Amino acid sequence: MSDVTLTQAPVARPVPALRLWRRVRPVLLSLIVPLLLLLGWHWAVAAGMTRLIPSPAEVAEYMVDFAVGGIWDDAFSATLHIHLLASASRVYGGFVLAALVAIPLGLLIGRNAFVRQLLDPFLQLMRPIPVTAWLPLSMILFGLGARSAFFLVFLGAFYPILLNTIFGVKNVEPRLFEAASMLGCRGNAQFFKVVLPAALPSIFTGLRLGLGLAWFVIVVGEMTGVPQGLGAVIMDGRTLSRTELVICGMIVIGIAGFISDRVVVLLMNRLLRWSPSHHG
Amino acid sequence: MAEIPILDIQGVGKTYVLNDSRIEALRDANLTVKKGEFVCLIGASGCGKSTLLRIVAGFEAPSAGQALMWGKPIAGPAPDRGMVFQDYGLFPWLSVRENIGFGPASRGRPKAEVRDTVERFISLIGLTRFADAYPHQLSGGMKQRVAIARVLANDAEVVLMDEPFGALDAMTRERLQDELLELWQRTGLTVLFVTHSIEEAIFLSDRVVVMEPGPGRIASAHQVELPRPRDVASPEFNEVRRELGLRLHSHHAKKAA
Numbered sequence: 001m002s003d004v005t006l007t008q009a010p011v012a013r014p015v016p017a018l019r020l021w022r023r024v025r026p027v028l029l030s031l032i033v034p035l036l037l038l039l040g041w042h043w044a045v046a047a048g049m050t051r052l053i054p055s056p057a058e059v060a061e062y063m064v065d066f067a068v069g070g071i072w073d074d075a076f077s078a079t080l081h082i083h084l085l086a087s088a089s090r091v092y093g094g095f096v097l098a099a100l101v102a103i104p105l106g107l108l109i110g111r112n113a114f115v116r117q118l119l120d121p122f123l124q125l126m127r128p129i130p131v132t133a134w135l136p137l138s139m140i141l142f143g144l145g146a147r148s149a150f151f152l153v154f155l156g157a158f159y160p161i162l163l164n165t166i167f168g169v170k171n172v173e174p175r176l177f178e179a180a181s182m183l184g185c186r187g188n189a190q191f192f193k194v195v196l197p198a199a200l201p202s203i204f205t206g207l208r209l210g211l212g213l214a215w216f217v218i219v220v221g222e223m224t225g226v227p228q229g230l231g232a233v234i235m236d237g238r239t240l241s242r243t244e245l246v247i248c249g250m251i252v253i254g255i256a257g258f259i260s261d262r263v264v265v266l267l268m269n270r271l272l273r274w275s276p277s278h279h280g
Numbered sequence: 281m282a283e284i285p286i287l288d289i290q291g292v293g294k295t296y297v298l299n300d301s302r303i304e305a306l307r308d309a310n311l312t313v314k315k316g317e318f319v320c321l322i323g324a325s326g327c328g329k330s331t332l333l334r335i336v337a338g339f340e341a342p343s344a345g346q347a348l349m350w351g352k353p354i355a356g357p358a359p360d361r362g363m364v365f366q367d368y369g370l371f372p373w374l375s376v377r378e379n380i381g382f383g384p385a386s387r388g389r390p391k392a393e394v395r396d397t398v399e400r401f402i403s404l405i406g407l408t409r410f411a412d413a414y415p416h417q418l419s420g421g422m423k424q425r426v427a428i429a430r431v432l433a434n435d436a437e438v439v440l441m442d443e444p445f446g447a448l449d450a451m452t453r454e455r456l457q458d459e460l461l462e463l464w465q466r467t468g469l470t471v472l473f474v475t476h477s478i479e480e481a482i483f484l485s486d487r488v489v490v491m492e493p494g495p496g497r498i499a500s501a502h503q504v505e506l507p508r509p510r511d512v513a514s515p516e517f518n519e520v521r522r523e524l525g526l527r528l529h530s531h532h533a534k535k536a537a
């Protein structure tokens with residue numbers, strides 16, 4: 001009864017140089033495509049294929065000015081942090097609100113047939129309407145400004161969180177309810193002891209998709225005439241025909257979205273250490 | 281009347297209604313089990329073994345007859361009857377320690393008592409080193425040890441096992457059979473054990489109950505008189521195996537005729 005076997009055979013420790021290479025290799029690999037793109041961009045501009053798009057070097061220079069100023073000293077110099085903060089607060093505000101509504105609602109719809117019959121058809125009907133189609137109505141309802149952006153982000157993040165929560169709750173393995181009830185955990189106690197933990201991976205999938213979409217719709221949300229925000233910067237860049245500004249805005253959104261996704265993944269891997277598909 | 285049996289299955293039948301069709305999974309099953317007895321159910325698949333076990337567990341209600349424990353009708357799942365599933369049924373988000381403590385904690389036992397119980401059963405099944413591992417980090421045999429410990433830690437009097445070793449390799453299976461017998465002899469448990477293997481049935485049980493399909497029912501019961509510990513290679517064991525094999529096949533032959 002005592003001679004147990006490890007399921008994961010111990011791996012021989014590689015030599016330090018090899019270990020370093022193993023860690024650096026994926027980073028290097030992931031940089032190849034972006035660098036090639038950058039090169040292609042550079043050559044295309046240098047070859048005069050387009051006069052409307054600035055070269056990577058010009059964009060880089062402008063990015064520095066956008067971030068810390070001291071080069072062009074125009075209306076956008078050293079304003080990156082202001083716009084980033086404005087956008088991030090809308091993204092996270094709308095996202096947190098969406099999560100606060102969608103998770104409890106999803107748990108209810110997944111568990112309770114009455115609530116499901118009451119709300120599911122309505123929600124399914126509303127779902128195909130794209131966030132962009134809400135823009136005019138949202139401007140009427142919430143006015144031109146931050147509240148409208150907030151609302152659109154909320155809408156964008158709401159459905160992935162809701163649908164994944166419902167999916168998670170409805171797909172708890174029936175065996176686990178049997179196991180819980182034979183061990184003396186019955187009725188409502190099963191909600192916290194079985195349903196919630198079993199649905200957690202799906203809920204996290206929803207949160208991750210929702211946060212991604214929140215960054216996705218922020219540009220649309222900030223088209224509604226807000227003075228600050230990365231979406232506003234991109235819109236201003238367009239009206240002023242300042243393509244380098246548009247590209248700077250795009251890059252910042254990309255990086256910010258990427259970082260916030262990594263944070264969610266990190267949190268997810270920590271909380272879902274038990275799950276074979278989330279190695280923490 | 282003599283002493284009350286721990287399990288008394290009286291004329292139990294079960295018909296599943298699926299869409300418009302009715303499937304008679306079990307008809308007029310009668311079986312009494314004494315406390316401390318080890319009973320194996322054996323038979324072709326589809327003859328109602330799982331159904332009978334699930335009725336005793338309280339997961340299904342009988343359509344006819346009644347199932348009694350200590351003379352009282354079984355009304356639903358309860359800790360006095362623990363099931364060990366072939367697919368383990370462990371909670372993947374709980375560690376070995378937490379899985380074993382799930383039952384006692386759910387039933388509101390004091391924290392210190394739960395901790396003591398858990399430690400006792402972890403060392404009993406030899407998984408001290410894996411106390412904090414999650415189910416997906418364990419081998420099949422280790423998972424099934426945890427599933428057994430989880431039921432025992434919850435003071436189950438009857439352990440229901442539905443082909444518990446069916447998914448394990450031969451060596452692990454033999455080791456778990458030995459461990460199970462050791463536990464059974466030490467604790468005075470009552471075991472109802474479903475298997476496909478004649479050898480496993482004879483090696484483990486006091487009594488082998490043979491079931492037949494179409495509709496599922498109990499065909500015959502055979503007392504196994506071999507002294508324990510049993511040796512599967514002994515001529516006596518082989519004699520019993522041969523006899524039981526003949527009975528099983530004669531049931532089938534009768535059906536085919």
Ligand SMILES: Nc1ncnc2c1ncn2[C@@H]1O[C@H](COP(=O)(O)OP(=O)(O)O)[C@@H](O)[C@H]1O
Nearest residue numbers: 296298303305324325326327328329330331332
């Ligand atoms: N939940 C169910 N719904 C409908 N039919 C079922 C259900 N469970 C079992 N059956 C049917 O009942 C019969 C007996 O099944 P089961 O008790 O699982 O047999 P065994 O465990 O001996 O293989 C089979 O024909 C099976 O298809």
Ligand SMILES: [Mg+2]
Nearest residue numbers: 329330331442
């Ligand atoms: Mg079965």
